[in-house]
Amino acid sequence: MTSPTPADVREAVVVDLRSDTLTQPSEAMRSAMATAEVGDDVYGEDPTVGALEAHVAGLFGHEAALFVPSGTMGNQICLALLVPPGQEVLCDGEAHILTNENGAAAALFGITTRTFTSADAHLDVDAVGSALRPAGFGTLSTAAIAVEQTHNRSGGSVHPLEALRGVRDIAAAAGVAMHCDGARIWNAHIASGTSLAEYGALFDTLSVCLSKGLGAPVGSLVVSSAERVARARVIRKRLGGGMRQAGVLAAAGLYALGHHLERLAEDHRRARQLGAQLGHHSPVESNILRLNISDYGWTGPDLAAAARARGVRIGVAGPAQVRLVTHLDVDDDGVALAAEVLADLLQR
C-alpha cells in the first residue's frame, strides 16, 4: 500500500461553505440530546423545552418564548400575532420573510407586504419612514415593520443600533409594531458587542434560530410577551408545529447556546479573511460573504461546479453571484483551501 500524497489528501478534503445550516451535531451535543429529560410538550410537560424557552426569553429580556420547528414558522407566527388580515407588514425588499418563505404571510394569514430598500445593505431610516402607511390614511395601513438582523441577502450585514433605534422611534410614533427576523441575531450580537437584551428591547416579537451558526440540528424560538406567546402556542398548533418529546431537540439548543455562541467570532474572523484574500470590496461584517463574479467571466453555477470539483462547495446566489458562509464545521485549513481554490479559479 502506498501512502497518500499531499495531493490525494487535498482531493479528499471537502469544505462546505454553502450555508451555516449544514453543521453536524457534535458528539457532545448528541450526548446532551440523548440524556435530555423529556415529556409531551403539547401537554406543556417537557422540562427541557421549558428550560430552553425560559433561558432564551431571559437572554432577550422578554417574558416568554416558544420553541418552534423552524425560523420560517417562527417568523410567520410573529407576523400573525402583529398584523391583522388585510393589513401590511413593511420590510426590506430582500427580506427572508418575503423572498424565502413561499408567500406564507399572504397565503396563510392574509397579510400583504410593502417594501423599502436598504441602499448600502444597512437600514435606511428615512426610507422606512417614507414607506410606512399610518393607520387612518384611508387605504391599507402598516401594522408592523420587520427587520432582519443580520441581513442575509445583503451578505450578513449588521444593522447599527442607532438605525434600529431610529426605526423603532418611527414605529412607536405611528403605533406600529416591530418584528425582528433574528435568524442570525447571535452573529449580530457577537459582531457588534450589542447585548441580546438591548436588541430584545427594540422589538415586540423576535424569531431566533438555533440551527444556523449555533449549530443545533433543528429549532427556532418566538420571543415576546407572555400574552403573545400564549397566542403563539395556539397558532403553532394550528400550523402543525406542536411537538411531543421535543426536549431531545431543545437539549441541542441549550448545548449550542452554552458552547457555540462566543465562538461565532471565529466564523467572523474566517469570513473576513476569505473576503480579504478574494479581494472583496466591502468589509465582511459577520459570517456571510457574497461575491459578485461577473467581472471575472464566471457564472455562479459554473464557478460553484468548478470549485466543487476541487473540494470546495459554495452557494449560488444569483446568475453572477456566489455565497460563502463560515460556520462551526469550517476550520482555518478549510478557509485556506477555499481561498486558494477560489483565488485560482477567479484568475482565469
Ligand SMILES: *Cc1c(COP(=O)(O)O)cnc(C)c1O
Ligand atoms: C434561515 C433563515 C430563516 C429561517 O429559515 P428556516 O429554514 O425556516 O429555519 C429566517 N430568516 C433568515 C434571514 C434566515 O437566514
